[in-house]
Amino acid sequence: MPESRCLLFSLWTALCIAGTGHVYPVMAQAEDSQSETATNYGADRPNILWITSEDNGVSWVSCYGGTNANTPAIDGLAEEGFRYTHCFDNAAVCAPTRSCWITGMYGISNGTQPMRSRNLIPHDQIKYYPDLLREAGYHTSNPGKTDYNIGGREDKACWDFKGEKGKLPYGWKYRKPGQPFFAVVNIQDSHESRAHGSVDNVTKDPAKMKLYSYHPDLPVVRKNYAKYAEAVERMDAKVGATIEALKQDGLYDDTIIVYNSDHGGVMARSKRFLYASGVHCPLVIRIPTKWKHLYPAAEPGTTVDRIVSFVDMPKTWLALADADIPEQFQGTVFLGDQMEPAPKYHLGFRERADERLDNVRMIRDERYAYHKNYMPYAPAGQHLAYLWKAPLTAAWEQHHREGKTNEITGRFFRPRVSEEFYDNQTDFDNVHNLIDAPEHQAKISELKKALREKQLELRDSGLMPEKMRERRAAANGITIYEMVRDENLYPLERYLDVADLALERDPAHLDTFVRGMSDEDEAIRWWSVVGLHLLGKPAMASTDVLRNGLSDESHEVRMMAAWTLVKLGEPDDALACLEQLLFEGTNNETMLHNVIDWMGEPALPLVKSYVDQGKTREGRYGISMFGRIAELNGW
Incomplete structure (x- = not known):
């Protein structure tokens, strides 16, 4: 092995952290580990x-045209392998993505989004696919x-080798001689946290960073890009060292190697968002x-141009291993003897991330993407x-508060x-x-139709606020997965219909929303009040109904x-209602704090x-929503 590659491998094995914070000695070996050749x-x-690496989309990988970071290990793998050009994450953030991976099911189908x-x-x-x-x-x-x-289950329970202090993170070392292996090596060096902290001592040239067009060109923005580019290069070095470890053990010619990130990222408006920078990933x-x-x-x-969704991966790994594939797996096998026809579309979903609520669905083909914002008021x-x-992020927001952003950077x-x-x-x-371009209306209609069909197929659980669906499932002693498959408990087509009406913001639907406010199903009442909210001034005729809504069971x-009443100039009873919920208790504190923040000055x-x-x-x-408001107001 060349001296430089030996050094790289030694550094990685000496410092590798396999998700537990443990440092692994260079020469650590399992008792039953041995170097093996293909004949075994x-x-x-x-x-x-x-x-897998964390948080870096295609724009940070040089074999995909990225210029901010150099990724020779990934590039070398692409030279010896196949580079997929249309690989997309389904969830744009780690935990819902990994739920999709471990079950082979969309998070919205399980209630884990x-x-x-x-x-x-x-x-x-x-x-779980490892089972x-x-x-x-x-x-x-x-x-x-x-x-x-x-x-209901410990995450590590499905794995043979779960990680152990003093042992290397290369799981193939701990199998029985000759046993085929499936080994995950997750590299954290490109995680979002590596873009935090001071940007004053970057070594890469900020002036050479290529910025997304939605970011303002500020010195701190360029420095933050440079800081993260350095993290991506450290990640790539560990990709190379992992491959070198496989070679040292004589397994390179017997092993399919897969590299991809766990979603896009990492600068603001990528990770957590269903835009291309948040979901388009290297594979x-x-x-x-x-x-x-x-x-x-x-x-x-x-290159391979077929669409690959992350939900396809576990099903494909099972197919490559000739393992049993239960019907639960909702993806498509994209590689091997059991390869299935490429899907026509990719589906993405976004809901609550940490303390902030959101609800978006995205469906796309190789070129065009349609996004539906179920919470456009946020x-x-x-x-x-x-x-x-x-x-x-802070610099960008301050730039906006000072009125210096334009139509693109301020949106x-x-x-x-x-x-x-x-x-x-x-x-x-x-x-x-x-969305309003005449030449694209046929494609938009096609994608909207495909989205609805997919939501019905998967039994999309997101047509009800998060805590509301948790309450309904608990009241019936079942999981969300089971609840959304019961038409009596979750009439999805009806929810999709009224949600679509709400998002249209058409005053012609006013009477429908007024009637919906007295429906026995709280989810219909929810979408009806959302519809009234999005109507704005035309909803003035419904203020009596809205006042009744202040005492709704939901x-x-x-x-x-x-x-909505505050927006319509009727704040007194409305603020009293919110005050009661805030200080006397609510079964959805997260939504309450979000709504109060969205309301702004009132x-x-x-x-x-x-x-x-x-x-x-x-x-x-970190700081809470209310703590942030207090900070901005000097309280």
């Missing part, structure tokens, strides 16, 4: 090494990040010559504590429209919304009715009273 393996099934919700699923019905690999005789390992966002796969019948294209070093750029730890901080449509071929940054309906006295009473200003990931 059965000839029928490949080993699989899955290398809100960040760190850890909702229960019926584990007797839904298996099935183990049943097929594979040794499985994942000593690093899990974050599966599912309750590179190297297949040894002995398995060339599995090649997805004529020869290594070429700006995309609402303050989120963890996101604001990057100096870029992030404004309320949204109900629908967006982008041509990703000419507008990767997704800054030119073509606290979510009360909150939205109160905000709700400031409530926040002032809250902090004056000594209520906490801290949240799970």
Whole structure:
């Protein structure tokens, strides 16, 4: 092995952290680990090494045209393998994404789409893909990040090698001799946290950074890009060292190597958002010559243009291992003897991230993307504590507050429209919304129809506020997964219909919303009050109905009715309702705090009273919403 590569491998193995904070000595070996050659393996099934990095989209990888960071290890893998050009994450943030990976199911189908919700699923019905690999005789390992966002089972329980102090993170070392392996190596060096902190001592040249068009060109923005580019290069070095470890053990020619990031990122408006910078991910796969019948294209070093969604990955790994694939798996096999026809569309979803509520669906083909914003009254750029730890985000917001942003750089901080449509071929940054362009109406109609069909197929659980669906499932003693498959408990078509009417903002639907406010189903009442809210002034005729909504059994309906009345110039009873919920208790505190923040100035006295009473200003990931409001107002 060349001296430089030996040094790289030694540095990585000496310092590698496999998600537990442990430092691993260079020479650590498992008792039953041994260097093996291809002759030790059965000839029928490949080993699989899955290398995942965190938070870097395609724009940060040089073989995808990125110029900010140099990624020679990933580029080298692409030269020997196949580079997929249309690989997309389904969820744009880690925990919902990893829920999708471990179950092979869309989070919206399980109720696991809100960040760190850890909702229960019926584990007797839904298996994790490592369970099935183990049943097929594979040794499985994942000593690093899990974050599966599912309750009722320990994340690590499905893996053979879970990580252990004093042991290397290369799980293949701990299998039985000759046993085929499936090993995950997760590399954290490109995680969002590496963009936090001071940007004063970057070594890369900020002037050479290529910025997304939605970011203002400020010195701190360029420095933050440079800081993160350095993190990406450290990640790439560990990709190279992991591959070198495989070679040292004589396994390179017996192992399919997969590299991809866990979603896009990482500068604000990428991670957590369904725009291209948040979901378009690198995917590179190297297949040894002995398995060339599995090649997805004529020869290594070429590209593959089919759509690959993250939900496809676990099903594909099972197919490569010739393992059992239960019907629960909702993806498409994209590689190997069992390869299925490429899907026509990719579906993405976004709901609560940390303390901030949102609800978006996106469906796209190779070129065009349609976005439906189910909470358009909330700006995309609402303050989120963890996101604001990057100096870029705070500087961008301050630039906007000073009135210095333009139509493109300022849109992030404004309320949204109900629908967006982008041509990703000419507008990767997704800054030119073509939803009203006459020449695209046929494609928009096609994608809207496909989205609805997919939501019905998956039983999209997001047509009800998060806490409302949790309450309904709990009241019936079942999981959200089971609840949304019961038409009596979750009439999805009806919810989709009324939600669509609400998002149209058409005064012709006023009477429908007024009638809906007295429906026995609180989810219909929710969408009806949202419809009235989005109508604005035409909803003045419904103020009596909205006042009745202030005493609705559903606290979510009360909150939205109160905000709507304030917007219509009827604040007294509305603010009293919110004050009661704030100080006497609510079953949806997260939504209450979000609504009060979205309301802005009219709700400031409530926040002032809250902090004056000594209520906490801290949240799970930093300053709370109310703490932030207090900070901005000097309280």
